[in-house]
């Protein structure tokens with residue numbers, strides 16, 4: 001404990017935060033060393049071992065400094081093309097000027113709610129969500145992260161149905177808080193956690209409508225009350241897995257038949273990424289509940305939403321309107337960011353850009369996959385959610401590392417690189433796409449040669 005150290009260290013960093021010039025070399029190197037040391041000693045030491053920005057960046061780890069559109073610059077001035085897009089958070093790219101402008105204006109006036117008066121922007125965002133979501137979804141609850149929107153959806157489904165079981169998918173990803181984690185289909189994050197959600201959770205293979213129908217029949221026969229089926233329209237973390245066209249319509253029909261709610265986790269797919277405003281739009285399906293997050297804050301603020309019908313939301317309002325709340329969720333800064341984001345997405349019809357750019361990249365990467373079958377297993381995805389599936393995780397990691405050395409950022413760690421997404425901001429330019437593809441071709445060529 002040392003208050004004086006904390007006071008002077010925070011003052012030093014406040015000066016850096018406020019400085020307008022780009023750090024010169026000595027300051028940049030100090031920032032890198034401080035950042036690495038702080039991560040190692042106070043945040044999570046093992047993160048550093050898993051970061052390409054540390055292991056593949058040469059003598060000086062990449063510490064991010066600023067960004068614009070689909071590119072960003074590290075503190076040493078190295079410029080990167082962002083093909084990771086913050087795992088779907090940067091649909092609008094880095095520092096979208098209209099979102100930043102709205103947030104800064106709101107920050108100067110009133111960033112957080114009083115908790116008693118009516119804060120206007122929360123209502124505005126709720127109205128906009130009702131306008132842009134399918135069907136008669138009408139009421140929203142707001143929080144900060146994707147996992148919180150799933151937690152809220154779980155509670156809403158339980159409250160409305162009075163039932164407790166959920167049906168979810170293998171390899172599905174819904175976040176890492178306890179309720180969302182219980183719905184996850186990946187052992188990596190569950191296995192060591194022991195007991196989870198107390199109700200039954202059944203996993204079916206994603207895309208297997210027969211399995212879902214069977215599971216619903218079994219639950220009905222056994223007398224297990226299923227509150228909801230929770231699915232991503234297109235699985236993101238699993239590697240941009242697109243189901244066959246009959247899957248979602250059959251899921252909708254089966255859930256209706258059994259009086260079970262259907263929750264679409266659009267945290268990653270929502271707001272245009274897959275080439276439609278919502279992933280479920282590809283199949284004209286209206287779910288009962290939609291979860292949105294990531295890009296809702298325009299890459300500027302954390303904000304998430306769960307949106308549902310008046311009927312389903314009713315038990316959240318009566319008799320106790322405070323059944324599910326969070327002090328900072330849906331604050332004015334977050335809402336101002338989301339209002340600006342929705343405005344930009346609708347005005348610029350960014351889902352159309354995602355469809356066109358995604359088709360272009362997919363075709364080129366498909367060609368590459370056919371040219372290098374020793375590297376690639378297959379390419380999947382829709383719009384700008386593209387999955388590169390490699391023959392082994394080691395090959396995938398090598399491609400990701402070679403790309404990083406060529407200043408293109410994609411996901412992929414040493415432990416998880418069998419599938420690597422291409423998920424750039426929807427605002428990426430044609431020039432940045434072509435440059436990224438050139439560097440990918442180069443990287444794959446080098447990896448193939450070394451096999």
Ligand SMILES: Cc1ncc(COP(=O)(O)O)c(C=O)c1O
Pocket residue numbers: 087144145146147148150173174175176232236237265266267268269293294
């Ligand atoms: C489909 C999906 N749902 C939920 C989440 C959790 O969101 P968050 O990381 O904001 O909690 C993610 C995150 O990757 C996601 O992809």
